[in-house]
Amino acid sequence: MPAVLEVRDLTKTFGGISAVSGVSFDVHDGEILGLIGPNGSGKSTLFNCILGQLTPSAGDVRLDGRAITGMRPCDLNLLGVGRTFQLLQVFPQLSVRENLILAGQEHLGSMWSRLAGQPDAGLSGAANQMIEFFRLAAVADERAGALSYGQQKLLDVAMAFMAGPRLVLLDEPAGGVNPTMLAGLRERLRAINETGKATFVVIEHNMEFVMSLCTRVLVLVEGRIIAEGAPEAIRDNRDVIEAYLGH
Amino acid sequence: MTFARNARLIAAVAVAALLLAAPFGLKPYGIYLLSLWVVMTIAAIGLNLTLGYAGQISLAQASFVGIGAYTAALLTTQGWPLAAAFVLAAVLCFVIGWLLGYPALRVQHHYLAFVTLAFATLVFLILRNEEWLTRGVYGISGIPRPTVLGWSTQGPVDFYFFCLGMLALVSAATWWLIRSPWGRAFTALRENAMRASSLGVDTRRYTLMAFAIGSVLGGISGVLYAPLVQFIEPTAFALGLSLNLLLMVIVGGSGYFFGPFLGAAVSVLLPEWLRFSEGLYLILYAVFVMILMAFFPSGLLGLAERLHKRAGTPAPGPAVPTRDGEAS
Numbered sequence: 251m252p253a254v255l256e257v258r259d260l261t262k263t264f265g266g267i268s269a270v271s272g273v274s275f276d277v278h279d280g281e282i283l284g285l286i287g288p289n290g291s292g293k294s295t296l297f298n299c300i301l302g303q304l305t306p307s308a309g310d311v312r313l314d315g316r317a318i319t320g321m322r323p324c325d326l327n328l329l330g331v332g333r334t335f336q337l338l339q340v341f342p343q344l345s346v347r348e349n350l351i352l353a354g355q356e357h358l359g360s361m362w363s364r365l366a367g368q369p370d371a372g373l374s375g376a377a378n379q380m381i382e383f384f385r386l387a388a389v390a391d392e393r394a395g396a397l398s399y400g401q402q403k404l405l406d407v408a409m410a411f412m413a414g415p416r417l418v419l420l421d422e423p424a425g426g427v428n429p430t431m432l433a434g435l436r437e438r439l440r441a442i443n444e445t446g447k448a449t450f451v452v453i454e455h456n457m458e459f460v461m462s463l464c465t466r467v468l469v470l471v472e473g474r475i476i477a478e479g480a481p482e483a484i485r486d487n488r489d490v491i492e493a494y495l496g497h
Numbered sequence: 498m499t500f501a502r503n504a505r506l507i508a509a510v511a512v513a514a515l516l517l518a519a520p521f522g523l524k525p526y527g528i529y530l531l532s533l534w535v536v537m538t539i540a541a542i543g544l545n546l547t548l549g550y551a552g553q554i555s556l557a558q559a560s561f562v563g564i565g566a567y568t569a570a571l572l573t574t575q576g577w578p579l580a581a582a583f584v585l586a587a588v589l590c591f592v593i594g595w596l597l598g599y600p601a602l603r604v605q606h607h608y609l610a611f612v613t614l615a616f617a618t619l620v621f622l623i624l625r626n627e628e629w630l631t632r633g634v635y636g637i638s639g640i641p642r643p644t645v646l647g648w649s650t651q652g653p654v655d656f657y658f659f660c661l662g663m664l665a666l667v668s669a670a671t672w673w674l675i676r677s678p679w680g681r682a683f684t685a686l687r688e689n690a691m692r693a694s695s696l697g698v699d700t701r702r703y704t705l706m707a708f709a710i711g712s713v714l715g716g717i718s719g720v721l722y723a724p725l726v727q728f729i730e731p732t733a734f735a736l737g738l739s740l741n742l743l744l745m746v747i748v749g750g751s752g753y754f755f756g757p758f759l760g761a762a763v764s765v766l767l768p769e770w771l772r773f774s775e776g777l778y779l780i781l782y783a784v785f786v787m788i789l790m791a792f793f794p795s796g797l798l799g800l801a802e803r804l805h806k807r808a809g810t811p812a813p814g815p816a817v818p819t820r821d822g823e824a825s
Contacts, residue, residue, distance in 0.1 A: 301695070303695075323691075323694040323695045324694045324695075324696075324698055324700065327694075327695060328697045332695075333695050335691075335695075339689055339691070339692035339695075341684065341685050341688045341693075342688065343684065344681065344684060344685070344688075348681060351678075352681045352685055352693075352696060352698070353696045355678040355681065355682075356678075356696065356698050357697055361679075361702065364677065364678040365674070365677050365678070367677075367678070369678070371678045413696075
């Protein structure tokens with residue numbers, strides 16, 4: 251499978267502290283790659299370096315062979331890279347539908363054509379489909395800030411898919427979500443992946459979620475990758491058990 | 498919902514009728530105050546766009562009113578039509594506002610307030626010291642009122658209607674803007690710029706655009722202000738006016754479409770209505786503002802929204818989502 255994302259020798263230091271040290275990996279087309287590691291292992295820093303929120307101290311990131319290192323997050327998104335954050339990041343004063351329309355509108359036309367176009371940028375239909383898909387119809391016109399945590403989490407994830415991205419990096423999508431809703435989220439992520447619409451990288455602490463969703467897992471400890479492989483192999487890896495679980 | 502929509506429609510027609518009929522029952526000073534309310538409302542709409550919708554604080558709105566006013570004064574006293582002043586002021590304010598937005602890409606909140614304060618001071622010093630251009634502290638007098646397609650606006654009632662027409666145009670344009678995808682992007686910029694950026698929103702360009710458009714509305718307000726008062730001098734555009742405009746936006750309800758209308762009414766008209774109390778009127782005004790801000794920081798429209806929700810009736814709600822989560 252061709253690599254959608256290539257990360258080479260990525261390093262990020264804060265003063266004298268190295269949060270990410272020479273990390274290299276590929277993300278292949280259509281896979282769901284899990285990225286696990288204990289708290290403070292550098293997972294979110296790695297995401298932020300890949301996604302332009304942080305400038306890497308060294309290293310190279312490529313999307314479909316194109317250098318994207320240090321590119322602005324908005325430009326990366328327009329290239330087809332979606333993301334969610336570790337903490338909920340919806341727009342609380344916008345309705346669920348408007349959150350979704352916002353998540354797609356910048357991909358349509360130019361800034362000026364959007365100004366002259368329809369208020370919904372022609373995205374109401376697509377937003378409604380996404381609302382149905384993530385089972386948010388009952389709260390579609392509610393302000394996002396009035397939703398339960400789990401519903402906001404679903405909306406947060408739905409927003410990442412609104413523009414039909416090629417690659418989505420999900421930072422702890424299962425965090426704080428109850429088991430019933432979590433099963434639904436996993437089912438939807440699988441469905442999107444199976445239709446070939448998106449390749450995922452998922453940071454997650456919920457091992458059951460990672461092992462049941464991901465096709466391959468990377469383990470990051472103290473800013474370095476210590477193991478890589480199929481979920482079953484990672485589960486039994488002695489180094490991972492020692493470093494990650496503290497056994 | 499239909500009842501709420503009808504109620505809003507009736508209220509809008511009633512307010513429009515009141516604004517159209519008001520000058521006929523007022524003395525010249527009353528008409529002047531109404532005109533001043535209209536002019537200040539336009540400037541406050543501009544600041545509401547920058548601050549209320551896009552979340553970028555500015556203490557420099559008076560500077561753009563000043564740039565607009567001096568553009569109008571300098572051109573019209575040389576025989577140019579006011580339309581030329583509108584165009585030149587809009588272009589000047591757009592460019593300067595765009596440039597003023599650059600610091601907002603690096604700093605926010607009170608740091609940004611100080612950057613814009615420094616700009617306001619710079620503009621004030623230019624207006625005061627560059628006598629060759631602005632006539633300094635002597636000001637510019639004899640600013641003519643325009644004749645529009647044969648209609649002379651020399652009289653106070655005519656000029657009031659001219660200003661009211663401009664307010665209608667500005668309001669319609671702003672309504673269209675905030676309901677467009679740009680309005681949604683401005684709101685996203687205010688609420689969470691990092692997330693907005695991750696969704697493809699070019700936060701840099703929208704920030705600059707929010708400053709530029711807000712500044713243009715300040716300039717348009719200034720172009721109307723100069724022929725309204727017919728004499729301008731630098732102190733009219735000092736920090737006091739910027740703070741007053743900020744007060745209008747916040748008292749009315751920052752991020753509410755009609756907030757600037759109400760806020761400007763409180764700032765321009767309320768002190769005059771309180772004059773029955775003679776020497777106490779400014780004290781009463783200050784106490785009103787302090788109580789309002791202390792107990793209802795989301796402004797008059799935020800308070801109205803809260804009361805609607807408490808009463809269990811369908812709230813008319815803001816034209817677009819508001820800034821203050823507590824108010825909702």
